[in-house]
Amino acid sequence: MAALATIYDVAQRAKVSAATVSRVVNGRSSVDPALVARVREAMRELDYRPNAVARNLRRNRTSLWAVIISDIGNPFFTTLVRGVEDVAQTSGYSVVLCNSDEDPVKEHRYIDAALAEQMAGVIISPSGRPAEVHRLLGSRTPVVAVDRELAGTPVDAVLVDNAHGAERATAHLVQAGYRRIGCVTGPRRLSTATERLRGYRDALAAAGLPYEEELVRHADFREAGGYQAMASLLELACPPDAVFVANNLMAIGAVRCLVARGVRMPDELGMVAFDDIPWASLVRPTLTTVVQPTYELGRAAARLLADRLADPSRPPSTVTLPTELRVGESSARAATADPVPG
């Protein structure tokens, strides 16, 4: 295979100027149909492929979206990415995925790359410090935050009703007859962690139950953290009789911990998780979960980004999607002292 053909090679072969080839390639203005045909023919013959790098340099922008997610091992994010991709395709953009792994250093590096490569836009689940997103905004790179809120930062965002979902989850445990309900939530810097904790608190308050610090754990939103937090709750002098776990991977860790210690669900301990994993239905007992519209979150984020690219002056907007409580076996206590039927 010969070296890559340039626009000049095509122009020469079609006996037109490079400008005309450029116009044909980009479908610009009106070019004589006969010339169009000649140019297309020459392009085919030379297997011409426009050099995107040169084009990007000239245009000062690319047709690439960076999607920076915080945990590629979490099905929540991979499903979300699918939603982004599907919309991006139809809008003429390509998606490049970056896994920050909840590591601020990696996040910083990927934002460097997005800036240096002049990415057209960025969809990000922020690690928690708004400074990183400000770097993007400062360079006039459109940004959409997903999953997590960035307080005080004027940026498009797509979220779910975290507090409300958590409240319903906790209220459901109360209804099922549990009375000493613990909570395993995420890092304090993440809005998903604090909002879900807030919902948990609100539900307790509404039920007239006390909020006890010793029943709350801040873990890392990962499996190992969920395992440890659960273990630590079980070691309490007076352990909880149920837990609300604020994300999917930690719930898996918590379940693993219960299995390891022989604690039976839902009788000895009830559980509700926020978000699930694709194969949750195979785990016994099946988990009661707050279901998120994950794929739709991705689509909504992509639409927001496309809209902003089309009109950069648009004021930032936040889209909040609803969650849904899906009741499984993990919160169905057999013998309940509660007057309200489960």
Added chain:
Amino acid sequence: MAALATIYDVAQRAKVSAATVSRVVNGRSSVDPALVARVREAMRELDYRPNAVARNLRRNRTSLWAVIISDIGNPFFTTLVRGVEDVAQTSGYSVVLCNSDEDPVKEHRYIDAALAEQMAGVIISPSGRPAEVHRLLGSRTPVVAVDRELAGTPVDAVLVDNAHGAERATAHLVQAGYRRIGCVTGPRRLSTATERLRGYRDALAAAGLPYEEELVRHADFREAGGYQAMASLLELACPPDAVFVANNLMAIGAVRCLVARGVRMPDELGMVAFDDIPWASLVRPTLTTVVQPTYELGRAAARLLADRLADPSRPPSTVTLPTELRVGESSARAATADPVPG
């Protein structure tokens, strides 16, 4: 924030030439320490960030690796990507992830993008047609195939001992006392599907059991396919008493099918799967699986790519990593007519 500073802005401020700034930025040759200091100072003051697009154009290459995987919903691939990333970082490359979704059209599009953006190299789990990889090779873009073989294509590759792993898996079922063993494998165009099927055949032959076409299904390596294939096997006049399922997602689908129909593992049906999912240990009964060194596969692929970039004339090499049989409960038949203890 002002518009992005260019190398000339820095040069002007530091009272040197643009070439000197370039040398400082790239750590090239020896520059007078005093000038280096002035340049660095100016860069800081102007918040200078090199324009990667311009650099790429000049150098005719980028420092980006495209990793094109065939199913972002499969933990196998996401774990593999982690391995790639970790090596890429240390080699000074950034990874952009592309999800072809086992769709030749998407794969084609991503290869277009990799070519157009002049990516430094590509790591790909090929959809099965060598033509796509040839496009890359033809443009002198270094390529490493992972997971799947590309017969007749001279390309670096990282694989596992598929046939051997499948053979051991099947032999294990025979040992456990199963006598009518079915197989759910993947699409015929993928080497992983055919190699694992071969291992299954070999094991049957070694055990003196007949190979029966009606016990073999070619599905799509996804959950739905596994479900359907399992359902179809169960509908046989004389259904199998065990199955070897050739990938993780299809195994999940198969298990789901068994649950739906009330078929009990391992007594009514034994199962061994090739590859697992991170949460397999929570599924009851636990699955017997052929474990792959997934993360290592990614690391090996990245090292191969880095090596080739360092020395493009190196002949293509294939790295084959070993698998390991991890025995779970799904293949432990209670009452066996077999003389060999399980």
Added chain:
DNA sequence: CTGTTAGCGCGTTCAT
């Protein structure tokens, strides 16, 4: 060791 010059491939004026 440093500066000057040229051009990577393309899109975009401005003429015609």
Added chain:
DNA sequence: ATGAACGCGCTAACAG
């Protein structure tokens, strides 16, 4: 409707 000329920001030659 078409083409000539310029420059996006950077780095590789070459001079000095």
